[in-house]
Amino acid sequence: MDKNILSRDGTSLGYESAGRGSAVVLVSGAMSTGATVAPLAAPLSERFRVAVYDRRGRGASGDTAPYAVEREVEDLAAVIGAMGGEASLYGVSSGGALALRAAASGLPVRHVAVYETPYAMSGDALRERAQYTERLTAALAEGRRGDAVELFLRLTGLDEAVIQGARQSPLWAGMESLAPSLAYDDAVMGDGSVPRELLSSIRVPVLAIAGDGSPAWMREAARAVADAVPRGAYRVLEGQTHMADPEVLAPVLAEFFAR
Template sequence: MDKILSRDGTSIAYRHRGEGPPVVLVGGSLDTAETGAPLARLLAPRFRVVTYDRRGRGASGDGGPYAREREIEDLAALVGSVGGAASVFGVGAGGALALEARAAGVPLDLVAVYEPPYTPGAAGLRYKACCTDRLRRLLGCGDRAGAVELYLSVTGVPSDLIARMRRAPLWSGLVAMAHTLAYDDALLGDGSIPAERFAAVTTRTLVVCGGASPTPARLSARALADALPRARHRILTGQTRDLAPQAVAPVLSEFFAQDGLDLRRAS
């Protein structure tokens, strides 16, 4: 993997595939650059696709203490490395990061997100506060595996599957990144959609959710699209939070190539 230094000196590991207009894939909680590789391969025939390890994950550094601004600077550094502007697709908390980056002025041509985990509404905010408290207690006492289990259960992974995952080789890698769950928790704030901040997201935005995702996730995606100045909402039939790359790749290819962007960025 290649590496680039963020503004605070943290090393961010990334790789790119393909040629054409640049598209950065921003992973969600416990994701690495490798998680985005299947989607990157599908987009690479048309775009220059960048996948990266967000700070604290994989081969990237972890300059502390965590702040949302540092992650925005990480993404800005990657965008600068591919020509100073790019489009972006963020999954889960990575979608929230993409929107925060655009709101902060990072030059993003187009933004697409899949189910950023905002929890609007009084019940959702109470639930988020409860999860934050439990996560802090688990990490505070060093129970990194417990923190991963909490995250997986909150995102709808059945308990029997979690038990199988604990016995799989991938488990140690998830536990190694457990502390970054607190990063994403901080990124999302109290769980409400920051409508005032996102009023600055004036670029065209696509908010996607799965048709088979839980009702709160679908309602949250709709509320997010309504809060953004130039967003449209799309439902992918049959998709869940575990998004299939082959289902979203055609949607992203069409969106990122709209209005001649494909030809303009390639010339």
């Protein structure tokens, strides 16, 4: 990140921007930094001024205790301010939940697009999320960062052998460094259910997207978001999974943001 701004509570946030035109801010999900969404910024910057930033506690950004979801909304407000005072938002996975919360809070947002925000769509899934929250909180309180990462990877459905292989990977140390921020994404997701009351208060257009190669519940969650907001739309991308191809996703976002 080549620039820094201060959030309302004094936390330094690393961000960078490219392109010209109306502003778009990309919001990353769990276990990721702004670099994760940077490949999407490149094609979008041909039509928009696009910002990527490291959410607090990650990458080039600082952190200030105690954490609250409201502080992350203020972080987004600071980035939007640096981009001219108004922007469209794109959030992937739990970053989508943060983008939706920001829009509901009344930030100067023109559009919100979210990709596969992982809201639980069954009672069993809600119970699994509650158990995850309890175990994650304990692991982080006891300094067991590796166990925290394992808990998250299991929640995403990764096979146990893949998880143990990842633990032997040179990338594992970087994953452990991001482990404390898992609590932040967990807080952003609330109890894991679709926050219909919050979504019903959003007055700007919202596009909820999912890939047809992802589990069916991901598409159900995206449709639920679109149905809950007054100006919602739902889109399925053919051949895409939770890691969508930026060259496929960017034209869809560009069309939506240009409206």
